[in-house]
Amino acid sequence: MVLYLSLICFNLFVHGRRIALLSFGECSYKSVMNMHQMADLAKNTRELKSILYGNSESEPVPEACAQLTQEFFRENTLRLLIICLPKLNLETRKDATQVVANLQRQQVNSRLIASDYLEKNTDLLDILIAGYENTDMALHYGVMLKECIRHQSVARYxxxxxxxxxxxDYIQLPNFDISADAAATFKELLTRHKSTVAEFLSKNYDWFFAEFNSKLLESTNYITRRQSIKVGETFDIFLDQSMKLSSRHLNLGKGLH
Structure with a gap:
């Protein structure tokens, strides 16, 4: 028996505008996510995007963005968008991707509450990473993942x-766009939070660089080797920043060019 999540609708008034968001309610053994609700979700996602990015007639209002951000995470709407994304049409997927990406940067009372939320809901990160295995979803989830990695707790996880x-393995995928996006995400993961990455490399040098060399640098596929060199340039950044890495990292960094 498959367990589905039922959905409830709540109204959010943002800067005088009524937005009907869908959020997760209690679990049940039947799905109440019908086509009408999917249409509502598409419409409301466009509304969210308009508030966060503004439109041809107005710029984003900081107070409205902060209120939306607070309600969005309070009502678990991020989980809804990530899980339901494969069921949405292409345009709504694009809107949802932009909404999720933007919300990673929104502050409420000087705090990035997206970071706190993701730290408590790491299963959503599992979904985003596994998205590279789905040709239709890889680039959408990849954009979301790169923005989530802005948070140090997410990168550490x-x-x-x-x-x-x-x-x-993702960097070796035959689809060039997906493999390139995976390489870009991997590079972001290895550059965004230098102290966290330096600690990771100091503890995982042997297996990490064994995999890096055997699967990427020594690949028979030219594109994979080029992607690995782009990722490998990451280690030069550590050298430029005088990070305290061992001489083994230093030698590898020089050997990538």
Whole structure:
């Protein structure tokens, strides 16, 4: 028996505008996510995007963005968008991707509450990473993941989880756009939070660079080797920043060119 999540609708008044958001309600054994609700979700996602990015007639209002951000995470709407994304049409997927990306940067009372939310809901990160295995969803989830990695707690979770090893395979995927996006995400993961990455590399040098060399640098596929060099340039950044890495990293960094 498949367990589905039922959905409830709540009204959000943002800067005088009524937005009907869908959020997760209690679990049940039947799905109440019908076509009408999907249409509402598409419409409301466009409204969210308009508030966060503004439109041809008005700029985003900081107070409205802060209120929307607070309600969005309070009502678990991020989970809704990520899980339901494969069921949405292409335009709504694009809107949802932009909304999720923008919300990673929105502050409420000087706090990035997206970081706090993701730290408590790491299963959503598992979904985003696994998205590279779905041709239709890879680029959408990839954009979301790169923005989530802006949060140090998220980057640390990915680096310390078994997921980090999957990137060695994702960068070798035959679809160029997806493999390139995976390489860009991997590079972001290895550059955004330098102290976290330096700690990770100091503890995981042997297996990490064994995988990096055997699967990427020594690949028979030219594109994969080029992608690996772009990722490998990451280690030069550590050298430029005088990070305290071992001489083994230093030698590898020089050997990438």
């Amino acid at each position: 990915v680096l310390e989880s078994p997921h980090v090893k999957k990137f060695f």
